[in-house]
Amino acid sequence: MSSMYCFQCAREYIEEVAECSECGVGLVEEKPTPPDEVGGPEDPQVAYELYEWSFEARRMLEGLLTSEGIPHGWQGAVLIVLEADEDRVDALTEQAEIADGPILDDDVEKIGYDMEEWSAEAQSALVDALGLAGIAHMFSAEGELLVSEENEDQVDEIIDQVTERIAIDDSLGEATQVLEGLKLNDLLGEVRTLANKLVKNSGDAKATLAMVKKAELLADLKTPFGFDSRSWSRIRLRATEMSATLTDEDRDEETVTEAAAGLSEELQEVV
Ligand SMILES: [Zn+2]
16 A cells, blocks of 8 residues: 655655644655755755745645656755755745735735644635635744734634534534435435424424434435535534434424424525
8 A cells, every 4th residue: 555645744644644634734645855865965955934835835836846856855844945946946936826825915914813723624624715715814933824804704704614514523423425416316305395394293203204214314424516515514413403303202392393494494505
């Protein structure tokens, strides 16, 4: 089996891993060169401090350097290359920076978000969401997320959404089943119909029986193609609540109605 490496810290991972758990950056196939072995012992080196760059931009630059065959090594977020290659590396850093999305201007008023409690995975989900929303951002040397003050409300909302999704995924555990196409549409339609029946009559025994099975299946489905993972997580959460409510011997009418209404509402947008 082939290994993957973190280009920043040279940790070795099995193939299935996508990111370094220490550094947060995406992994590469080639074993990285230790920074002191870049060039011969007499060759002058230069360092690029890229602490403020996103993980994605550093990973992209790493890919560009490798494909151009430029000798290089990393010491954490600091890139080491030969002085002789400086011009070429300048051009590549520019390329990677532009591709990284909107650049946060030096002179705008910035606010910082402490990312200390955030896992590498959560940070990368947040960066993806910011990129999708076209919000310029960068990281300070201390690892704080910096955005323009003007974007504060939008960023607060995105952070809420990302944390909500992560919390749901953590509480539900990873889904194991896959369902796509017509079968998926059928299931979503049926669950919504059953939910509506239970809203009208929470004592509907037939609907209850059918719903328990279908809601359990729905709660265990991986995000289907074409669905946004956050809204899918919410559907899974509602389906979990639904089946838990129905299988609770002490359930009362009101909790059943509430759970069914919540599930129906969540499904309204997709069926
Ligand atoms: Zn690493």
